[in-house]
Amino acid sequence: xxxQTPQGVKLGPKEKQKEIIISMFKKAIASEVIDTVLLxxxxxxxxxxxxxLIKDKSFLDKAEPFAPIMPINAAHAIKRLTRKGKAQYxxxxxxxxxxxxxxxxxxxxxxxxxxxxxxxxxxCIGAVPMDxxxxxxxxxxxEFASFQASGEFNxxxxxxxxxxxxxxxxxxxxxxLSLSDRGIFISSNSxxxxxxxxxxRLTPDEDLSDWTKKLEIIESVRETKxxxxxxxxxxxxxxxxxxHKIFESCIGCHNCGSVCPICYCRQCFxxxxxxxxxxxxxxxxxxxxxxLSFPNDKIxxxxxxxxxxxxxCVSCGLCSxxxxxxxxxxxxxxxxxxQTQTAFDYKAGKSTGDALPMRDYRSEELGELGExxxxxxxxxxxxx
Amino acid sequence: MHKAVINKDRDTAVRExxxxxxxxxxxxxxxxxxxxxxxxxxxxGLITDKGLLEYIHPFYPVMPQNAGQTLSKFTKMTKPVLxxxxxxxxxxxxxxxxxxxxxxxxxxxxxxxxxxxxPLADHAKGLKNDVLENYNKAVSEGKNxxxxxxxxxxxxxxxxxxxxxxxxxxxxxxxxxxxxINNDKTKGLLEGSGITITKGTFDKAGLKNIIEERATVKxxxxxxxxxxxxxxxxxxxxxxRCIGCRGCNSVCPICYCTQCDxxSSNFDYNRTxxxxxxxxxxxLRLPPDTxxxxxxxxxxxxxxxxxxxxxSDVCPAGIPVGTVFNKAGxxxxxxxxxxxxRNVEEKIPVMMYKEQEFPEMGE
Numbered sequence: 001x002x003x004q005t006p007q008g009v010k011l012g013p014k015e016k017q018k019e020i021i022i023s024m025f026k027k028a029i030a031s032e033v034i035d036t037v038l039l040x041x042x043x044x045x046x047x048x049x050x051x052x053l054i055k056d057k058s059f060l061d062k063a064e065p066f067a068p069i070m071p072i073n074a075a076h077a078i079k080r081l082t083r084k085g086k087a088q089y090x091x092x093x094x095x096x097x098x099x100x101x102x103x104x105x106x107x108x109x110x111x112x113x114x115x116x117x118x119x120x121x122x123x124c125i126g127a128v129p130m131d132x133x134x135x136x137x138x139x140x141x142x143e144f145a146s147f148q149a150s151g152e153f154n155x156x157x158x159x160x161x162x163x164x165x166x167x168x169x170x171x172x173x174x175x176x177l178s179l180s181d182r183g184i185f186i187s188s189n190s191x192x193x194x195x196x197x198x199x200x201r202l203t204p205d206e207d208l209s210d211w212t213k214k215l216e217i218i219e220s221v222r223e224t225k226x227x228x229x230x231x232x233x234x235x236x237x238x239x240x241x242x243x244h245k246i247f248e249s250c251i252g253c254h255n256c257g258s259v260c261p262i263c264y265c266r267q268c269f270x271x272x273x274x275x276x277x278x279x280x281x282x283x284x285x286x287x288x289x290x291x292l293s294f295p296n297d298k299i300x301x302x303x304x305x306x307x308x309x310x311x312x313c314v315s316c317g318l319c320s321x322x323x324x325x326x327x328x329x330x331x332x333x334x335x336x337x338x339q340t341q342t343a344f345d346y347k348a349g350k351s352t353g354d355a356l357p358m359r360d361y362r363s364e365e366l367g368e369l370g371e372x373x374x375x376x377x378x379x380x381x382x383x384x
Numbered sequence: 385m386h387k388a389v390i391n392k393d394r395d396t397a398v399r400e401x402x403x404x405x406x407x408x409x410x411x412x413x414x415x416x417x418x419x420x421x422x423x424x425x426x427x428x429g430l431i432t433d434k435g436l437l438e439y440i441h442p443f444y445p446v447m448p449q450n451a452g453q454t455l456s457k458f459t460k461m462t463k464p465v466l467x468x469x470x471x472x473x474x475x476x477x478x479x480x481x482x483x484x485x486x487x488x489x490x491x492x493x494x495x496x497x498x499x500x501x502x503p504l505a506d507h508a509k510g511l512k513n514d515v516l517e518n519y520n521k522a523v524s525e526g527k528n529x530x531x532x533x534x535x536x537x538x539x540x541x542x543x544x545x546x547x548x549x550x551x552x553x554x555x556x557x558x559x560x561x562x563x564x565i566n567n568d569k570t571k572g573l574l575e576g577s578g579i580t581i582t583k584g585t586f587d588k589a590g591l592k593n594i595i596e597e598r599a600t601v602k603x604x605x606x607x608x609x610x611x612x613x614x615x616x617x618x619x620x621x622x623x624x625r626c627i628g629c630r631g632c633n634s635v636c637p638i639c640y641c642t643q644c645d646x647x648s649s650n651f652d653y654n655r656t657x658x659x660x661x662x663x664x665x666x667x668l669r670l671p672p673d674t675x676x677x678x679x680x681x682x683x684x685x686x687x688x689x690x691x692x693x694x695x696s697d698v699c700p701a702g703i704p705v706g707t708v709f710n711k712a713g714x715x716x717x718x719x720x721x722x723x724x725x726r727n728v729e730e731k732i733p734v735m736m737y738k739e740q741e742f743p744e745m746g747e
Contacts (some may be wrong), residue, residue, distance in 0.1 A: 048625030056666025087655035290433030
């Protein structure tokens, strides 16, 4: 990720981050810089948050820009809003960096249209596991608020994936909000962002490199943690026997797939009728080994899902949160994703301009195959 | 009804019966909960090698999947499978058969008086030693185990009388297996097995305490749902924290659609529709239709809800889905004098037209 820090504008003191953000959006709506804002809001029962698209400014007072939990990856919400294309309203979304990255991937997968969407993000301290939050909403709310206020980026109270996330700050958004020690700064990462800042009558004039340096220190702590987690996961998943052990308690609910922002298929191949087979075959399969476990092909499902989405995995960790039997899905998927993405020199969510590796044909990647194709072509006279 | 008393513990008696049926070629396999050597997890297995029958644990108190759903996906088979499943799984299977999903001829169904199951999350965390002990103790004393699912603690349909074979578990002696055989066909299958079969009927007198206790628990639990709220506001209160993962739907044995309407393109709204709603309301939740999905699912399947509680167990947001659906389902089913899973011949109310149901319309 490009770490060059653009100039920022101070919006206000750090202590009042919520009020500052809300008033920024109120002004933006009033001056018609934007028409709607997507922000988290507490659900009526008070123990969770939901994504609310706000048009009427008065609803902004109920919004909570920095929600302690991430019940749904915002990319899902943006997909449902924009899958059918552009609209007349300009929408600003303030979402976590991993949600920005998932959104960027969905653009490449033709599920999201960003023509009228302004992506905004902030330095993210992580998210509280939903399970913990629902059990103790008030306590967790306070705890998170205090971490958010003090800028505690390495709290053990956050989700496991947040603990080793190194992409928690400036990412491929249009606008970045630096929640620095010196106050909240807004800066732009794109032409759309420049336009927003200009239309909001702000003039970026402050250098943020001191804060960037601080974030780099946090990043290095996370990097160390990441290496530890990956080393452990490597040991735990090495070979099909170990891989099977990790996933053997899978009940086949496919919650991991359905909460995954990248897994966008309405009809997953693994739930489709392709897998319905003559059941006498089940007996034949059982007889080969003496027994057949249910759900059938549970490892195949996870490997299949990995091949389908690991290149775009943004490590948001929702899969682990949604697993009813506590399989550390996100650790495994993040670990594999880091490798597959490195293999293609690709980084999920970095830019909408990067081509998806699987859709990008480079003849040099398939050297051996290229030779083979040439020789077959010759034999069949196709080149003649 | 026929009866057999075998002087062995239940697990052994069932394993030997299964082994005999496999050996004699009368069944193609045995479907049961299993725990293989070196494996931490308990899941369902289709066993064809009788040497592996020692690993089946038919009465283990966990439900990784509702087996009714699993069995409904079996297409017609040459030989039947001996399926040892819980009462609610059996009832779910019966409901799937009515929906032209399951093939009943595929299975010789064995169920038992069921004490309930331990929640999946608790089981996944690893059970402390005394959890299983306490469970087994309660079951053997004919009491309602306390560490089970909310649904199980109130379940009143735990002694099925329609499966091919019924094994007495609640209040049963440890070293004697009491087995009830419901039909002559199944009795015929066991001929030559050395099991002495006599006339006899299942007596539910021993279940009296548990039945009474569960009726009370049910009232309490159903009232507690009312306390959260009623009507649309109540539904918003209960389902407001739904994250839309549809886990409840995918594990539900009754929800059999390959492609749920709510996940289909029917629910992809044009931007103009979304913007119109925004103009009216000022704000809109995304993804939309959170409560609508649950009401929709409820109207599709609640009258066939067997109350297994799998939906609650997989809900990442801890919503008591199973209690809400069970309560609504029972209320609807009662209107039609219908009990889901009671009888395979009993038609699903919405698939059956009775002229007298709609007198106003008749006029």
